[in-house]
Amino acid sequence: MTSKSSHFESLHSLIEQRRAKAGVIGLGYVGLPLSMTIARGGFQVTGFDIDPDKIVSIDAGRSYIEAVPEKVLNEERAAGRFEATCDFSRLSECDVIAICVPTPLTRHRDPDLSFVENTSREIAKRLRPGQLVVLESTTYPGTTDGPVKRILEDSGLVCGTDFFLGFSPEREDPGNRDFETSTIPKVVAGEGEAAAELMKAFYGAVVKTVVPVSSNATAEAVKLTENVFRAVNIALVNELKIVYEAMGIDVWEVIDAAKTKPFGFMPFYPGPGLGGHCIPIDPFYLTWKSREYDLPTRFIELAGEINTAMPRHVISRLAEALDVRLGKALSRSNVLVLGLAYKKNVPDIRESPSLKLLELIIERGGRASYFDPHIAEIPRTREYSALKGMRSVPWTKESISAFDAVLVATDHDGVDYAALAEWSPLVIDTRNVFARRGIARETIIKA
Template identity: 75%
Template sequence: MSQERPQAADLLPAIETKHARAGVIGLGYVGLPLAMTISRAGFSVIGFDIDPGKITAIEAGKSYIEAVSDTVLTRETGEGRFSATSDFARLAECDIIAICVPTPLTRHREPDLTYVSKTCEQIAKTLRPGQLVVLESTTYPGTTEEVMKPILEATGLVAGRDFFLGYSPEREDPGNRDFDTSSIPKVVAGDGEIASALVEAFYGSVVKTVVPVSGTRTAEAVKLTENVFRAVNIALVNELKVVYERMGIDIWDVINAAKTKPFGYMPFYPGPGLGGHCIPIDPFYLTWKSREYDQPTRFIELAGEINTAMPRYVIDRLAEALDRNLGKALSRSKILVLGLAYKKNVPDIRESPSLRLMELLLERGADVAYHDPFIDEVPKTREYGHLMGRRSVAIDKPSEFDAVIIATDHDQIDYAALAHDAQLVVDTRNAMAVRGIASANIVKA
């Protein structure tokens, strides 16, 4: 492979011949699978992360992401196509740089682009003519042009002439075995005609299908629209759950019947709250940006309020059930939260409603523990530092708890044994019913 770094006019042929070197910044749930996909496509890839623990694990051939096996990681590093580092000076070696860093919310539910800005500042230190920089992190329309470009152009280099900017939203779905990074259609856009051609050529060499759109703002809006759609529909069924419960109607029975209609209906399911790195966060990026245009987003904000209220609804249902079934106050009860992850069968706790459930239980004076077969210990989080270090407990004696809340319906759990032995089960996922388990000690919430 040529060691000469292509200049601007040479980048497209370098991509087409796969002589271009790629860099991926942020080796988490998005970045590491992307890096492996690029590497398997035949490009040389350098992965960058500020966490030395991830670099050490990669060098040892130990993957910390379910979507990337140890075998794949070892093969790509062993054959010399992929390496990982915390030395950001090596960005100078990269012709294409993909940014896969977090875009969380502040406590006031406003976009926090600190990671994006700091990453661009790092790139700017070694930015040179001929490089393509692509943001994959979810964000509001305008980020690529309004946040990234000024930082990078402060070097004196000009976007579209000296270097090139693009946006391609990640679409990862942890735990989904039907799709991976290479098979999920990739929305792509560039800042200008040349950048668009480069972004399309690069991702077209890496994934099966690319979906070019008119510009970076459109591409940014695509990702927000996808997740606003899900958030609003989940809010709808969460609200219906509360209404139908008062009427004595099971929302799950309603949805299962409604989804038999072959047109005009798409099933969404209620739960204890929203989790994951996208759905609880992305709608608020749009509501924040819309204020700049003096345009209200009442529908989206209402959906956010409904979903945010679900953990408290679950705790209220638990308190009612404890009083009615056991004659016991929540403040004197021992509660087990079953499942810390935000979705089943993954070790991912980002924005997990289980953390909020535990916090609310502690505020109400309950004795709280959790069990999760995928998460041994509560790691450091932005919002729930006081829960850090709590360890998963055994679930072999559920009768020792006054109630068990099924917050995440992991498949590894013996639900029949749980229903038989537990004093009270509060099921937020319909886990018991889908397995044909019915008992007087099961309450849906």
């Protein structure tokens, strides 16, 4: 029996018997739900994170991720199937290690793999024969079999012989109550036949549907394709909105009518810009990688330009409305941005266009505040440090009516929009939230 067969058979047996110990690195919007899913599948899970506050919260039985109810978190902790730590030396205890760390962009919109690479180095220090390492972070094709594999093999162990390497893209959708990690089909791949078999065995034990593909690069391309598709279609309706706006046509009415066609049309909706960790970022991972092959990605890059320009378009519409309706310049106006989160009903501000809207209002001399029922205070961010510490204003008639205009950027369900229409002298609606509720006033402007 070869060394490869020995390590494969041993790990495969541990997985089949639910005796394999799993480690999940990064306990954020992806890692913590994944940890719960693996634990509920019968495996013992250790969660790793560099943020001690997350460990303190978990140890106290408090969940900071909406998709993970505290009841579930504490059930798995009480059963001894989940614990969290900042001690990365314990990675050697794990048979399966999943990497769930951020993959942002640099200031020049190039891929920033520093979190993935640093995590891989931490694993390499403790890597032992018989482990399966899985990357779940979204990235360009070739990352898993390229830099991640090289760093892990710096340990002296050989991929495919001593340890196994796979990729399985995360597909989390914060705020979506129709799906959870275990019910979302899981794309899996491995570097070589043995790794692919281990990936199917492990994820097949914890999720309902596994979708195997032929290579890690293919699995990496799957995730990029999903989000490029959304980014391009959102850019299309954003451009249509601007064109139809000039023609006096309501793009929302157009989309509502178009989607009655039972075939050949899928509705996407315009907005004030893209937010979240995936759609504003992932397409640029592909455009960057395509340069290696001297192939332009004009379609994708144009979509990025359109979506990136939307916050400025919205602020222009705001300034125009203030001037025409109230006779005030934006530089002399007090504006409330309603909704800080990048999508409704979640406390997630990653890449939120609302942050850019606040910044643009301030840049043009206006006074800017925000209200969000899910976010009491703006935390530290990499790009918007000047906004740190700004707090959500009170939701009272006295408070809201003091603003010259309210810019609806995120359509949270838990907001009294009828009251807002009464209280505010001017509302700029980027989400069609009032029309959807049958609220019509001359003071409400779509943007």
